Amino acid sequence: MTTLLLEVRDATKRFGEGDAAVTAVRGVSLAVEPGEVVLIMGPSGSGKTTLLSMMGALLKPTGGSIHLDGIEISALSESRLPDIRLRKFGFVFQDFNLLSALSVLENVAIVAELAGLNGRAARNKATALLTDLGLGERLDFLPEKLSGGEKQRVAIARALINDPALILADEPTANLDSKIGHEIMRLLRRIAKEQGRSVVIVSHDQRIRDIADRVLWLEDGAFRDIVTMATDPVCKMAVEREHAISAERDGQTWFFCARGCRDEFLGGGANGPGGQPARPR
């Protein structure tokens, strides 16, 4: 359905000036094919969200460029960006960001109306989409009456309502339990594969790696190779084996993000609070 190719070319984002300048993203390049699911991982403060914001035309890069469907969106004037956001992107957030005063149906329909559909057509389209996502019985509910998984499905419906070529998801599983988080990720993958939409997810949730076609590791604003990653058994954070704090126990090597996690692990039960030994990724 789409020939989209998102290309990030040598993108840099710097905040502030002079001595106070902070470079959040430095010279990143990335190409996303139609129907591809790309997972960008990395520790907190690595620049994931800044990169995602630039890809979604919410933030302009300080250097480099971003191209969508052959159009350099990073060079477009501010007045042209709303249309691009409205029709080309769908956003899914960690905090769901549903409009609290509107019902499930209205939360989705309003975005269709922004794109020019009339009220009835927007509601019909939103109803069909929400029903398809298993929310047919929740159309008139306010967000506060929904579970976390339901809220995220509403957010996904909202992201899909204008048939965008690219879904950008920021930590979509962070506020969900493991089972629901996996369901949401499988849903995103299904959308990518069945509808040919590209999905870019930023997360540091190791549990969702298996749904991605490609996993990238962003650290200090730049992509690094993912060859020797391990999971901290306490906080489940992905850590680089080469630079992580490690400890031996029961004949195995465990890797930790910080001394606190290591101490907690060594002071815990037989397998520690986290349970599983760390394995290289």
Add this chain to the structure above:
Amino acid sequence: MSATWLLTRRNLARNRVRLLVSVGGVALALSLTLALDAIYAGVANQLTTYIDRSGADVWVSQPGVRNLHMVASWLPDSVIDQVQAVDGVAEATPILYSTDTITAGDERAVAYVIGVRADAPMGGPWDVVEGSSRVGRGEVIVDRGFARKAGATLGDRVTVLGGEATIVGLSEGTASLVNSVAFVSFDDFQAMRAGAPVVSFVLVRTAEGASADGVAAEIERRVGGVTAQSRDAFAAGERSRLVTDMSAEIISIMNVIGFVVGLAIVALTVYIATLARRREYGVLKAFGARNRVLYRIVLAQAALSVALGFVIGLAFTGLVGFLVTRTDLNLELAITAASLIKVGLFAIVIAGLAAILPIRQVAKLDPAIVFRRGVVT
């Protein structure tokens, strides 16, 4: 219903306390302005009642006298025949007039005292509800409200123009917040003025088909040494005098205070409401909503609050007006079209100004705010 309008309504309804404060504040502020205007218009109506109900089409007075309130007008009584002789004059009747304090028991009240001939075709009381509508020597007709407050009835004595007179009639519709109208005999009034051959005003009824303004101009031209005005012009002069005497500046200041209070309340509540939903506006921006769509939502919220406040304020003022009529106060609240238009314009300006700060907030809003961690919704 468009989604933006729906969002406007839902955002307002979602926080009922804020809505109540906003609408209630506007209602009170606009009520203040409406009520002051209504009181002013009511008093103006009451003060021109005698002029309006005297039956005269033209008022002839001492040169330069253009109203009744707080003035003295003296003309030689020879003017009566001169006026009567002017073309277009059907009838001419003199009255004597003074502002005086009438006293009944412990009750004292300021009154327009009118000296009127017993057979006068105009200028006398128009709605006598008890007793006689004609006053003879030593008699007086007073307002029923004044008599009730004084505990006086027909046959009781009152002090007026420095002498005593017996109440022979009680009239209705002859009192305002500041004074009432009392009628005494022309001869008594003249005697109290040492019998001087003068009159205060000559009241003229015009001949059929003659215009009041035309006859007034003709009287001024033919008689000379007098001011003649149609009833409407004379009443307008009375209202204009009232503007000066009723401290219109104070009413204007109260209007400004009402406007500023209303503006401050709406501006603050809309600003807080916008601030509270900053993230949601950011979400809409991230999804491609243009600023003008968000401005519309903010402006509609302010306009809806103000419109509700206006309707409630109007209803409240009407209710107060109704309740006032059930009291002993000689007060009438008259909500005029001009006042409604003025307060309506106030309301529109309040809504517009109140939306400026929130609109600036929304304009500056960075859509990337959606990626900052916040409260989970």
